[in-house]
Each structure stands twice: as C-alpha cells, then as structure tokens.
Amino acid sequence: MLQLSADQCRHLRSLAHHLNPVVMIGSNGLTESVMREIAINLDAHELIKIRVLGDDREARVQYMEQICVELEACPVQHLGKLLLIFRPSNTDKPKILLPKQKKVAK
DSSP states (O other): OOOOOHHHHHHHHHHHTTOOOOEEEOTTOSOHHHHHHHHHHHHHHSEEEEEEOSSOHHHHHHHHHHHHHHTTOEEEEEETTEEEEEOOOSSSSOSSOOOOOOOOOO
C-alpha cells in the first residue's frame, strides 16, 4: 500500500473539498458490486469520496482499510461518514500530480 506524506494528504484534501461522494456503502457493507464501483471510480478520477451509511465508526475504519488493501489505494482522510481514497493512475498521464516527498536527513 502506497504511503502518503502529510503534505501530499493536505494537497489531496484540498482537491477533494468540492467533490461529492461517488459511492455509498449501505447496510449490506462492502459487497462485491460496491468494491467494483469503487475501483471503477478510482480508475476514472484517482481521488474519490465515499459515503458510509450507518453510525458504526469501527465499521467505517474497517471499510477504509479493506478498500485500500484490496484496491491498492491510499487512505487520505476519514471524516465522519466520509472516506477519502486516492489511487494514482497507472497510465502515463496521471490526473493528479502529488507534491514531491521531502527527503529526511538522518
């Protein structure tokens, strides 16, 4: 799973501010069709918001982890019932350019 720096997460959060959720996870949880829809939207947009219906915070944390592991995506933010997920495009022309990670001196 790709790791994002704090600067990269901040950049992605600023880009996602105006986005509407493109996928909703309902009472049936992460079904195969929901995962397929998330994958399709990640391919199309790279950065997506997912709305989770229900009040179980632990379930939302598990959903985010499962999505990121199975779809090789990056968790950006979990805010209330919204999950923000990023997966860079595997094409030659990414839609979103991330800030470069700063080198850490040892």
